Amino acid sequence: METIRLTTAQALVKFLDQQYIEFDGEERRFVKGIFTIFGHGNVLGLGQALEEDSGSLEVYQGRNEQGMAHAAVAFAKQMRRRQICACTSSVGPGAANMVTAAATATANQIPVLLLPGDTFASRQPDPVLQQIEQPHDLTVSTNDAFRAVSKYWDRIMRPEQLMTALLHAMRVLTNPADTGAVTIALPQDVQGEAYDYPASFFAKRVHRLERRPAAEAALEDAVRLMMSRRKPLIICGGGVRYSGAGAELQAFAEALHIPLAETQAGKSAVPGSHPLNLGGIGVTGNGAANAIAKEADLIIGVGTRFTDFTTGSKELFSDPGTEILTVNVSEFHALKLEATPVVADAKAALIALRQRLEAAGYRSGYTTEIEAARAAWGEEWKRLAGIQYAPGSFTPEVAGHLDEALPEYAEALGGCLTQTRVLAALNRLLEDDAVVVGASGSLPGDLQRMWVAEAPDSYHMEYGYSCMGYEISGALGVKMAEPDREVYAFAGDGSYLMLHSELVTSIQEGQKINVLLFDNNGFGCINNLQMGHGMGSFGTEFRARNASTGKLDGPLVGIDFARSAAGYGVITYTARTLEELEQAVADAKRQTVSTLIDIKVLPKTMTNGYGAWWNVGVAEVSGKPDIARASEERRRLLQQARPY
Ligand SMILES: Cc1ncc(C[n+]2csc(CCOP(=O)(O)OP(=O)(O)O)c2C)c(N)n1
Numbered sequence: 019m020e021t022i023r024l025t026t027a028q029a030l031v032k033f034l035d036q037q038y039i040e041f042d043g044e045e046r047r048f049v050k051g052i053f054t055i056f057g058h059g060n061v062l063g064l065g066q067a068l069e070e071d072s073g074s075l076e077v078y079q080g081r082n083e084q085g086m087a088h089a090a091v092a093f094a095k096q097m098r099r100r101q102i103c104a105c106t107s108s109v110g111p112g113a114a115n116m117v118t119a120a121a122t123a124t125a126n127q128i129p130v131l132l133l134p135g136d137t138f139a140s141r142q143p144d145p146v147l148q149q150i151e152q153p154h155d156l157t158v159s160t161n162d163a164f165r166a167v168s169k170y171w172d173r174i175m176r177p178e179q180l181m182t183a184l185l186h187a188m189r190v191l192t193n194p195a196d197t198g199a200v201t202i203a204l205p206q207d208v209q210g211e212a213y214d215y216p217a218s219f220f221a222k223r224v225h226r227l228e229r230r231p232a233a234e235a236a237l238e239d240a241v242r243l244m245m246s247r248r249k250p251l252i253i254c255g256g257g258v259r260y261s262g263a264g265a266e267l268q269a270f271a272e273a274l275h276i277p278l279a280e281t282q283a284g285k286s287a288v289p290g291s292h293p294l295n296l297g298g299i300g301v302t303g304n305g306a307a308n309a310i311a312k313e314a315d316l317i318i319g320v321g322t323r324f325t326d327f328t329t330g331s332k333e334l335f336s337d338p339g340t341e342i343l344t345v346n347v348s349e350f351h352a353l354k355l356e357a358t359p360v361v362a363d364a365k366a367a368l369i370a371l372r373q374r375l376e377a378a379g380y381r382s383g384y385t386t387e388i389e390a391a392r393a394a395w396g397e398e399w400k401r402l403a404g405i406q407y408a409p410g411s412f413t414p415e416v417a418g419h420l421d422e423a424l425p426e427y428a429e430a431l432g433g434c435l436t437q438t439r440v441l442a443a444l445n446r447l448l449e450d451d452a453v454v455v456g457a458s459g460s461l462p463g464d465l466q467r468m469w470v471a472e473a474p475d476s477y478h479m480e481y482g483y484s485c486m487g488y489e490i491s492g493a494l495g496v497k498m499a500e501p502d503r504e505v506y507a508f509a510g511d512g513s514y515l516m517l518h519s520e521l522v523t524s525i526q527e528g529q530k531i532n533v534l535l536f537d538n539n540g541f542g543c544i545n546n547l548q549m550g551h552g553m554g555s556f557g558t559e560f561r562a563r564n565a566s567t568g569k570l571d572g573p574l575v576g577i578d579f580a581r582s583a584a585g586y587g588v589i590t591y592t593a594r595t596l597e598e599l600e601q602a603v604a605d606a607k608r609q610t611v612s613t614l615i616d617i618k619v620l621p622k623t624m625t626n627g628y629g630a631w632w633n634v635g636v637a638e639v640s641g642k643p644d645i646a647r648a649s650e651e652r653r654r655l656l657q658q659a660r661p662y
């Protein structure tokens with residue numbers, strides 16, 4: 019047997035360089051590159067291997083391990099899971115920083131390969147610098163924390179273990195039904211240990227992504243169910259996009275005259291202006307989608323996980339007469355809500371179903387309802403787009419919380435833009451094919467309701483984990499996937515402050531991203547949530563400690579975000595009026611380096627309502643009558659919701 023003598027780390031790099039994926043007859047390299055932050059736990063092992071021969075893998079330098087791993091996740095998501103990046107960290111804190119990103123990947127079912135350094139397999143030394151030491155179990159290291167958030171986890175204690183570990187890693191990374199983070203922990207001594215690897219291990223491997231066809235019996239069940247229903251509603255989930263099934267979904271809806279609503283992951287599979295596209299559904303859904311959902315007698319969930327935001331915490335389509343049909347490549351998701359399941363690739367299943375339903379002469383029973391719902395929402399959209407602050411006589415969308423404090427905010431921010439007006443303007447100003455990126459705060463809800471995404475894959479929302487700090491790291495990953503499109507990160511001030519380190523990486527790499535920073539001086543959506551459930555404003559506005567009360571109820575803490583980012587070499591702007599915003603966007607489009615627009619928006623001016631419930635835990639014991647009322651209201655709504 020021919021062998022090649024390599025270190026574990028060298029073998030790992032050589033193997034990754036030989037992985038390819040084939041989908042619909044198209045072959046491409048699977049691993050584009052590797053993000054690195056070196057420390058003693060990886061620099062002399064994996065670092066050495068990459069310096070000596072990285073093959074065709076591109077090597078990037080991250081700033082924060084969570085940030086770089088989020089960039090890798092966003093890259094794979096935007097590539098529709100057909101190409102990935104790996105990430106290597108040092109041992110201990112560097113590794114721990116990647117745990118959050120692993121969870122983001124797994125929650126969103128996005129492949130990412132994480133390669134954290136680990137403590138010495140030989141235990142010489144023991145403890146090594148940054149080893150946590152658990153006296154009850156010496157095999158435990160920081161990297162065990164990845165077990166909870168990975169789809170495949172392994173630790174390479176001997177060089178030859180690498181071979182089975184990597185084959186399993188590829189199995190999971192290329193599995194459309196059950197992918198996510200793959201963690202391979204690499205003890206730092208083993209990374210440099212030599213082994214005679216069989217040459218065959220490094221042969222080119224092409225992993226075929228197959229479109230799983232639907233079983234004939236499942237299709238028959240689905241057709242039978244649909245033939246008995248007059249008011250079906252399609253929910254278009256992320257699986258539609260990963261399958262590349264947008265056109266088929268649109269054809270299915272058109273042929274059978276069925277309206278569709280979008281999840282956060284499914285938006286931009288079908289153009290937002292399509293007459294059958296009702297837009298975002300659920301807790302953050304709009305009036306049209308939620309109204310049609312309430313009347314639907316059949317929900318057809320295509321490629322959706324049915325999260326609580328999508329289902330309105332199982333209250334939105336809770337009528338016992340409403341049936342659920344699912345099309346999902348994952349059995350786990352297809353079987354939710356006691357659905358009639360079609361376990362299959364979305365594109366394959368939609369084609370097969372349409373053929374059968376057309377042959378059977380199926381057409382939904384909708385007459386004018388879809389058009390009417392869209393028109394009513396269109397009017398509401400225009401109202402939201404036109405909201406302007408006027409001192410003294412202004413009622414914000416989220417009213418009754420901080421009404422009296424709004425003039426103070428207007429003064430501290432130096433402007434009084436409303437969030438809904440800014441979003442409507444941006445929807446008009448940004449390029450049609452630009453990719454908008456978001457994840458957390460009030461913006462995902464507003465975008466889900468208001469953003470009309472026309473171009474395919476122009477909406478990139480991480481709302482499986484809704485992880486603050488993903489926005490800017492994610493925008494970098496999206497830009498790497500789509501170098502020819504403008505990419506805009508929509509981030510709240512809280513999220514920006516949590517993590518924006520990869521903005522510097524974007525400058526370093528010459529990858530232009532645009533940050534649209536919505537500064538409302540606080541954790542706005544959480545303030546809405548607490549005050550909407552009877553609490554006071556507590557720990558969510560950015561206010562200084564007040565010496566007289568000892569609480570965080572002093573003056574607002576203003577931040578000049580434009581100045582902060584300018585220090586990195588980012589081209590920055592501050593927008594306090596719509597004119598300033600328009601000028602900033604126009605100028606940002608002309609730039610070749612990353613830009614940031616610090617948009618000063620009033621709190622409480624985001625969208626609110628539209629008929630779906632969100633089940634949040636409320637205190638059953640409190641001295642505040644408003645909290646008792648919120649708890650009572652929750653009990654009432656729980657009775658209307660599906661219990662499971
Ligand atoms: C990593 C992480 N920590 C905490 C949260 C909980 N959380 C969700 S939104 C939010 C506040 C967001 O504030 P900001 O980014 O300013 O957005 P806004 O709601 O003000 O628009 C918090 C703390 C989260 N989603 N992610």
Ligand SMILES: O=C1C[C@@H](O)[C@H](O)[C@@H](O)C1=O
Binds near residue numbers: 460485486
């Ligand atoms: O707690 C949360 C509330 C949501 O509105 C928000 O978008 C999300 O980031 C979150 O964590």
Ligand SMILES: [Mg+2]
Binds near residue numbers: 541
């Ligand atoms: Mg904020």
